[in-house]
Amino acid sequence: MGAASFAACVSAQSNKTKSATSRPVTVHDLRIGVHAEKTRIVIDMDGPVRFQRFALIDPYRIVLDLPEVLFKARSRKFVKPSGGVSGYRFGLFQPGTSRVVIDLVEPRVIEAAFELPPRNNRRFRVVLDLKKVSRQAFLTSSTESIRRRLTQRRREAAPVSKAPLTRHKPRQTGGRKMIVLDPGHGGVDPGAIGASGIYEKTVVLAAAKTLKRILETSGRYTVKLTRERDVFLKLRQRVASSRAADADLFISIHADSIADKKLRGASVYTLSEKSSDKEAARLAEQENKSDIIAGMDFSDETPEVTNILIDLVQRETKNRSARLAGILAEELRNSVKTHRRAHRFAGFAVLKAPDVPSVLLEMGYLSNPKEEKMLRSRAFQEKVAVAVRRGIDKYFKDIQSAQRVDVGSRR
Ligand SMILES: [Zn+2]
Incomplete structure (x- = not known):
């Protein structure tokens, strides 16, 4: 599934209207399920947000950029990796952008990404299935995902965080x-x-x-x-x-x-x-x-x-x-x-x-x-x-x- 279609299906509203008219979405939990053929990551949140994903190499990571959200979930580092995942971290990356980083010990790419509506006392969920691949396949996928993210960034407004840091005031x-x-x-x-x-x-x-x-x-x-x-x-x-x-x-x-x-x-x-x-x-x-x-x-x-x-x-x-x-x-x-x-x-x-x-x-x-x-x-x-x-x-x-x-x- 391509990034564009994923972003479209995960997003009900554009992030601008979302942040302007309502409280930020809260990310409550991140869970990892290890299966024979895949590692499933489930992110529990209040509702849909639009986000971009990309992959980075050395060390292997999967990154999700979201509009500014609240994190109730805690960042974790595992003593022993689980399903190729050694930990995950959340936080504000820069004003307006929150980031989730999933740390991997081996090359894994997102094979499928979809959302699940709230049901049976469960919140809205974003599901990512990670599949083990070769280093070369990871590299190809990573390069492609970064290229997409760069295009996306150019469309986004100028970064807010830089102005006060670089302006030289008397x-x-x-x-x-x-x-x-x-x-x-x-x-x-x-x-x-x-x-x-x-x-x-x-x-x-x-x-x-x-x-x-x-x-x-x-x-x-x-x-x-x-x-x-x-x-x-x-x-x-x-x-x-x-x-x-x-x-x-x-x-x-x-x-x-x-x-x-x-x-x-x-x-x-x-x-x-x-x-x-x-x-x-x-x-x-x-x-x-x-x-x-x-x-x-x-x-x-x-x-x-x-x-x-x-x-x-x-x-x-x-x-x-x-x-x-x-x-x-x-x-x-x-x-x-x-x-x-x-x-x-x-x-x-x-x-x-x-x-x-x-x-x-x-x-x-x-x-x-x-x-x-x-x-x-x-x-x-x-x-x-x-x-x-x-x-x-x-x-x-x-x-x-x-x-x-x-x-x-x-x-
Ligand atoms: Zn330090």
Whole structure:
């Protein structure tokens, strides 16, 4: 069945009239049934929505783009794959578009897609039957589906999310320093999933809001967040956001997970081609996959930012980032548990703004049950925030006195 006919049969109304006149549709559940000849995926929702589907390779994924919907269903990663499926994720991809990503461990294509009306206490359902195919067949099907999706995208309105991120507004901070905080992950990319099931994206958004409040209360800083809600942002958009705000500092906030569940403690990372240690390298690799995790993006590349390469990072920015990281690591060490090596470095894509000193704050590891509990608590988030504010205060004082010395020595 072709995409066009599928879209037509699944959609009763165009998504414009749907979102304008009624509440968004809720996706309640996603179920997987394994049969000998196929894997059946059933998505329970309130009613029909129009959506597009496509497939991505390396790793194998099936992606469904829907108009903005509410997700009651939870994202899941399976310990053991079931019917070729290793998990699925839901979330807002960009304003107006929600996304479902089905992670596969083997090449499988949608053999049939149809809808079932509500019946016998069952909700409206969308059914997808996945059939195992060769890698080559998957590739062919994937290429075709992406081509269709691209055509579709061109017909859709211009992406809403880009405008505020790339427009350069004159900065009005009334003498206050501009700080951009970047809660990691979001939307279709949950980040790490904690021992109790909490998502990194949720923990870091709360932490960023706490830090914003504590920084702004000082009266010395204006703080912007790259995201204020549960929405996916590309790494490139996060970088662009700090540059558009003409930020004095950029702090990306994370709480990742790691194979060694015993490991605990906060770290501060700066950008480097070479990694300080294996674990830092692995973490950067994991973080840089965020865009892949969320699935392909079809909006146009912004050359301004894509051209930013690691070797263009200016020396001054690098020095300042390192100085900030050193101070933050020290302040954190005085108030919370830190990694034995609190300032580390690796090739994080999100730290690549050439002109904004940038660090990545890893508040702790969600993979450690004890630390997970702490990371969720407001008290701990405030403790971290106060330490970070002290560090930032110190950093700006340092820079000011360094500049004074500079001017003095030239006389
Ligand atoms: Zn993260």
